Amino acid sequence: MIEMTLGRLNEFTIILYALCVLLYFIDFLHNNRKANRAAFWLLSIVWVSQTIFLFYEMFVLDRFPVLSIGDGLYFYTWILVTLSLVLNRFLRVDFIVFFTNVLGFIMLSIHTFAPSRHYTPEISGQLISELLLIHITIAILSYGAFSLSFVFSLLYLIQYNLLKKKKWGKRLLRIGDLAKLDHMAYILTVIGVPMLLLGLILGIIWAYLTEPNFHWYDPKVLGSFGILFAYGWYFYSRIVKGMQGKSIAFLNIICFLTVLVNFFLLGNLSRFHLFS
Known part of the structure; x- marks a missing residue:
């Protein structure tokens, strides 16, 4: 049950992240402040979702999420999202923010849908089908x-x-x-x-x-x-x-x-x- 909940949480995060990248693309082309603000808040939700998963890894499973390639990708994505929020909040570097989040989306997608020790083979197969x-x-x-x-x-x-x-x-x-x-x-x-x-x-x-x-x-x-x-x-x-x-x-x-x-x-x- 927990495995499926984590899978659904990551899928929901992927969808929000896709909307975020779309809005950052609009802002990248036209310096659209409304799109930028909406993207910032969506990215904040993505960050909260990722942080919940990281806390689950560290305090419930008692392991720091860098000991495997999959966990390392997730922690790397969390770092990218965090840096994107900081850059978006304090600096106006739309070019860097957009492409950083495209990279983050790739890494998060690989972590979510690739076979993982967090999921049973049945759940992994279901996630790949949903991908x-x-x-x-x-x-x-x-x-x-x-x-x-x-x-x-x-x-x-x-x-x-x-x-x-x-x-x-x-x-x-x-x-x-x-x-x-x-x-x-x-x-x-x-x-x-x-x-x-x-x-x-x-x-x-x-x-x-x-x-x-x-x-x-x-x-x-x-x-x-x-x-x-x-x-x-x-x-x-x-x-x-x-x-x-x-x-x-x-x-x-x-x-x-x-x-x-x-x-x-x-x-x-x-x-x-x-x-x-």
């Missing part, structure tokens, strides 16, 4: 965000074309304002990218734990990194180079094509992926 479920859920949610972003960019181009040709009418009014369409396409991309990154991290951990034929050059894995690269170029073009309007809408549509290629084509070429 796969979380991975698939996050990945599909990210694809959903990219799909809606694609729709908004497509509507932007349609509206742009109607305005350019001066085709006034109900259709023009129903599609919406160009600025709003552009903004929604961008916001959904901002949500989709970190979700895909976290889903990819969890998927790689699951593959390492369960699939002896897993390789980094698997088409599905390379395709997922290709999506991240494409949308990374989208952010660079929009934020750094200042690309706007019709050009950035076209670029977003091209980025979505990489999502379709990865999902429908590369998934069928993968040797281990669930969708193959």
